[in-house]
Amino acid sequence: MAGRRWIEEWDPEDRAFWEARGRRTAHRNLFFSVLSEHIGFSVWTLWSVLVLFMGPEYGLTAADKFLLTSVVTLVGAVARVPYTFAVALFGGRNWTIVSASLLLVPTVAAFVVMHPGTSFAGFLWVGLLAGIGGGNFASSMTNINAFFPMHRKGWALGLNAGGGNIGVPVIQLAALAVIGAGGGPRLLLGIYIPLIVVAAVLAALFMDNLASVRNDTGAAVDAAKDAHTWIMSFLYVGTFGSFIGYSFAFGQVLTSQFGRTPLQAAYLTFIGPLLGSLIRPVGGRLADRFGGARITLWNFVAMAAATGALVAAGLHRSLPLFVAVFVVLFVLSGLGNGSTYKMIPGIFRAKALARGLAGEEAAAYARRLSGASMGLIGAVGALGGVGINLAFRQSFLSYGSGTGAFVAFLAFYAVAFAVTWAVYLRRPDGDRAPAAADTTGTQPRLGYAEV
Incomplete structure (x- = not known):
């Protein structure tokens, strides 16, 4: 096992290498990365279900609970930036061990304070700790991006992220089981403490570090200087921002707007995040086949239509329509998550070709910048x-x-549609096909339907 801690030579674009050795190693790391990220998402979204346990005796209003979940989400977003750097500094395997172990801190802290009488400020401080679970996504995606060849990235990144996203409905289902059995929030927290330990141990035993991504923190600086990092961040706000925001808010909307009890809300809240998580690899696969920009464009159209239906359902106080359309919106957000993330490596691959790079040199350039940009995009999203x-x-x-x-x-979805079309799909002159490279010496406009 000791010899597998660092892999010095890694070239997934070499088909012979990929078939002989790369595929098996990449899939093994993907599996255990998903496990750790899955639990990270569960811890991050812990307070979306804990607030359902917090009845009148806790003394919190609906506005207080929305503020609490906002703080948790904010810390999770900010944590994604240093977590992205951590992969280059410590190695993907090593950081997975550390990041999984750190999940014990917010889980044990929540176990201690979760009772009536704790002040709102106390809940806010413990909620801040839970936010670190959101950082696992950035380090996991940066790490897994380096393991897979370009033609498999959409599927691999979609599966990695989707498996992590499933942590949201799983903890909601666990909360439903606990509430249904008459248990309290501490029982739910007690279930996750040993699971965190298991994830850390398995990462130590079965994952690898890639030397090719070590000590390259400058990649994040270069990615931050690229306009497309921020354009894709904006689009990811519309897809993943919707998924995680709705995951935190859905149960509270049902209890506050439609008068559902916590148990009634728990029966409904897990469905949307579950389907949204499962569909994410499909979004990546469709992007591999048809182009991420095309899928993302029409996905925003569908999300806007679904949101319009939610407005109508709310005005007519139709709970069945509201829940059904909300679930559809979750599915669309998951689909868009997969397609937008597929665009990222494609954009930097095209930029490499535009610079005149080719072969492994182009692939290395794309891996370096796309891996770094994913953490920033994930954080802003x-x-x-x-x-x-x-x-x-x-x-x-x-x-x-x-x-x-x-x-x-x-x-917002209307603006995101316009940005996707204008930057990645609009052709500047009639019938000219979008090109990744321009041999005239001028800087090409990055408008590729293939990304």
């Missing part, structure tokens, strides 16, 4: 979840319902 919870908080304070927030989300 997660801020969308903060915005969603704050928008719901303000909407309930101003109007007593979430309708005002949904109108704002509809406008």
Whole structure:
């Protein structure tokens, strides 16, 4: 096992290497990365279900609970930046061990304070700790991106992220089982403590570090200077920001706007995140086949349509329609998560070709910048979840319902559609096909339907 700690030579674009050795190693690391990230997502979204346990005896209003979940989401978003650097500094395997072990801190802390009488400030501080679970996504995606060849990245990244995202509905299902059995929040927290230990141990036993991504923190600086990192961050706000924001808010909207009990809400809240998580690899696969920009473009159209239907359902107080359309919106957010992330390595691959690079040199350039940019994009995208919870908080304070927030989300999806079309699909002159490289010596416009 000791010889596997660091892999010095790694070239997944070499088909002979990939078939002989790369595929098996990459899939093994993917499996255990998914496990750790899955538990990280569960810990991050812990408070989306803990607030359902917090009845009148806790003394918190609906606005307080939306603020609490906003803080948790915010810390998870910010944590993604240093977690991205950590892979280059310590190695993917090594950091997975550390990041999985760190999940014990917020879980044990929540176990201690989860009872009536704890102040709102106390819950906020412990919620801050839970945010570190959101950082696992960035380090996991950066690490797994380096293991797979370009033609498999959409599938691999979609599966890695989707398996992590499933941590959201799984903890909601666990909460449903605990509530249904008459248990309390501490029972739910007690289930996860040993699982965290298992994830850390398995990462230590079965994962690898890639020397090719070691000590390259400058890649993040280079990625931050590229405009496409921030354009894709904006698009990811619309897809993943929606997924994580709605995951935190769905149960609270059902209890606050439609008068559902915590148990009734728990029966419904897991469905959307579950389907949204399962569909994410499909979004990546469709992007591999048809182009991430095309899938992302039409996905925003569908998300806008679904949001319009939610506005109508809210105005007519139709719970069945509201739940059904909300589930559809979750599915679309998951599909868009997969397609947007597939665009990232494609964009930097095309930039490499535009610079005149070829072969392994182009692949290495794309791996370096796409891996670094994923952490930044993931961090900004997660801020969308903060915005969603704050928008719901303000909407309930101003109007007593979430309708005002949904109108704002509809406008955002329209802007995201326009940006996707203008930057990645619009052809500057009639019938000229979008090109990744321009041999005239001028800087090419990055408008590729293939990304």
